[in-house]
Amino acid sequence: MDSLKPLQEQLEKVILDPRYHDPLVLVKAIRNGLVYGTKVRFPHALVMVFLFRSGTLREKLWLIFKATRQHAMNLAKFALLYKSSMLALKSLNGGKEESVHTFLAGLFGGYWVFGHGRSARSSVNQQIVIYVFARVALALAKLAVQPPGDNSLIGGSYGGHGGKGWLGLNEKQLDLVRRNSWPVFASVSWASVMWLFRHYPETLQPSLRSSMTYIYDNAEKWEDARSFLWHNK
Template identity: 75%
Template sequence: MDQLKALQNYVEREILLNPAYKQPLILLKAIRNGAVYGTKVRFPHAFVMVFLFRSGTFREKLWLIFKATRQHASNLARFALLYKGGCLLLKNMNGGKEDSFHSLLAGLHGGYWVFGHGRGATSSVNQQICVYVFARVMLAFAKLAVLPPGDNSLVGGAYGGRGGKGLLNLNQEQRELVQKYSWPAFASISWACVMWLFRYYPETLQPSLRSSMTYIYTSADEWDSMQNFLWHHK
């Protein structure tokens, strides 16, 4: 027991609290936070939705729950790595000084490679995450444009439409280009905007989103022991 405690003290002193390893450990904790939060959010949602609305055997339903949870956790972990890594890289390249566009560029880069790129980019899990982020971004920008920072309670809303011909008259080639690049652009810009808003105007974001982003990204910078590096936050 004493040897285990001594080992823990050594790891904390020589690694976790060593300024030389601060930035790599921030990335490691960001990955951990993204994976944990993604699992916490997706598992209960997938469990309820699959058992209520999906057909199949018990084993097949468990596999669907596992796949959805794995993808959500993996995506948030990878985005946290790319976002925090991008911010740290840009800050280091700027002489240790953070600029306002760093979070925007890091969010744009992470949003594209995690949510806007590859065969899984338009999966239902990715679409739900990006649409959620986009909706919160629009609410935040609306508040930022017309109101001073303050309470962010959503009173109510209604959605609907009657369809139509659209505002743009595109030929077949142009439509194909829009179809090819619209989702990557949508995902990347949504994540770039929400990360910029979270960094500089967090009070404009919905409290639940702000809380989740604080858990994943802000708390990745803080720890003073092995316990709150691995298991819980400081």
């Protein structure tokens, strides 16, 4: 152990050097995304697969591994894109952070991780995005001035529109909506939740706020090698 002490001291010297703070924030954001995604998805996948999926033990373990890997990797990739976008936008703005930066960074990360490519519509991705959207909707409701009375949907009757649907779109327009609705939905959901977390964190549901603090806020904080690599400060 004594032979490793000089190496540890050198590592901590680099970690605590202010010159390397910004790139190390990205490293820790990736680490936090991987750890949190694994902690959240593994027990959930374990229970759901063994309760509701058929197949051999090996097949079930593979499903658990795939779901856990995707959840962890996606949170890590989003954390990297979000944090790097925030640093880039701040740098382009003369070192000053603006309110819109969080929305733009969340929009960028949300599109590339959760709204783009074949994996965007996987069950794991859809669960994450819908969870985020639901929390955004609840948070915005707290910010909005709501009229008194019953706000439930009423008059839910649907008439015919010549086969074009309620919006009256033709087939070409409908195809455009189908291809772009999920990327837009995923991107805006993530952009909104990152903006809310930055400026109105008290409006977010406590467990979501706690998870986002773990991944994004704690990526900025460490005091030694242990709190950088192993435990958050």
